[in-house]
Amino acid sequence: MKRITKIEENRLLNTKKLRVAAYCRVSTASDEQLISLEAQKAHYENYIKSNEEWEFAGLYYDEGVSGTKKAKRSGLLSMMADCEKGKIDFIITKSISRFARNTMDCLEMVRKLLDLNIYIYFEKENLNSGAMESELMLSILSSIAESESVSISENSKWATKRRFQNGTFVISYPPFGYDNVDGKMVIVPEQAEIVKQIFADTLTGKSTYAISKELNERGIPAKKGGRWTPGTINGIISNEKYTGDVIYQKTYTDSSFNRHTNYGELDQYLVRDHHAAIISHEEFDRANAVLKQRGREKGNGGDTSRYQNRYSFSGRIQCGECGGILK
Structure with a gap:
């Protein structure tokens, strides 16, 4: 047993x-x-x-x-x-x-x-x-x-759209060259000089790579204190805020909370003379015409992603030290 x-x-x-x-x-x-x-x-x-x-x-x-x-x-x-x-x-x-x-x-x-x-x-x-x-x-x-998050998001979007329409939307994080003072975009003189130099160098034929390299060698920090890249320079040249105008809703968030560039899916709002300008409209248009011409010469038109992804590993390898993308 x-x-x-x-x-x-x-x-x-x-x-x-x-x-x-x-x-x-x-x-x-x-x-x-x-x-x-x-x-x-x-x-x-x-x-x-x-x-x-x-x-x-x-x-x-x-x-x-x-x-x-x-x-x-x-x-x-x-x-x-x-x-x-x-x-x-x-x-x-x-x-x-x-x-x-x-x-x-x-x-x-x-x-x-x-x-x-x-x-x-x-x-x-x-x-x-x-x-x-x-x-x-x-x-x-x-x-x-x-569902609560979606509801909050929709309410926030509605409120933001109303501020777009009546011109009261506050740009909390202005681009390089500006600062937010009491809800208004105010020029930062020393940064404004750098912006003017970037546009002037572009018009003299310097590439975005050459401009970013020169700024880094001079020890001038970018907006977030980091290093300058060709993409950063390109972003400054194409930013209409330097003319004193603002285009609202250039990007949007879908129902799945993914961010997209607005290519006409939603309304955009142009506010002229929103703040003091650093660059004239004429200089802005000429600098962007230069970038577009370079794009055409490379065969990618205005689609820079096509240039950045022309090879199998383009834009897919990231540096483990600085986080930069290998092209």
Whole structure:
């Protein structure tokens, strides 16, 4: 006859603390949102460290980014990478909408975490992925979060369109040569001189590559403090804002939150004499005519992407150090 003896578990062996991380996100970089982010970060760090059975595994966050695209959220991607490296056992976040506003992304990440035996707790919904009998509830709540995001986006687009129409839209991030002062575009004198030189050099026959190389050699920083590239120079020459005019809605976001160049799919709005000009309309037109002529000589017309992608690996190899694209 078989004899079965129960061997009691040794609780002394189960003393390893649960490594708990938290994820926070705010969608805009406004002062109010950043204050909210700091409050979330402080809350979760204290909350995790106050539990004796938990070990603080880090706090990951994204500020000023939308939750509709995970590819643009470095904090979230860093957390997922650390999960794969086995550094995290459990994750806490405020709500599904803070974690992801895209149903597909949300389910994909939760499934990936479950495969790694890592659970995530959504505080607002009181939902623990480790206690779910099915994905139905998560799918429903994720869909609600995504629908809410679409509704917010549509309301924002409507409000923005009204500002386009009445000319009250504020350009929060002006191009190189300008700054935003109390909602108005104001010329930055030293940068304006660089812009004038770029247009003058273009008209004398210098290529965008030669101009960018010269600016880098002179140690002049670009708009974001980075290096100048031919694409940056091309963008300045083709930007109508340097004439004092503004064209609104040159790009748009579709229902899937993907950004597109507006080739006439939606209305555009031209505002003349919106701000002080750096370049005259005549000089602007002549410089752009030069660029178009060079494009025709290369056989690609106005389609620069055709030139940049003429070979199999053009635009597809990225430098691991500076992030530049190899052409």
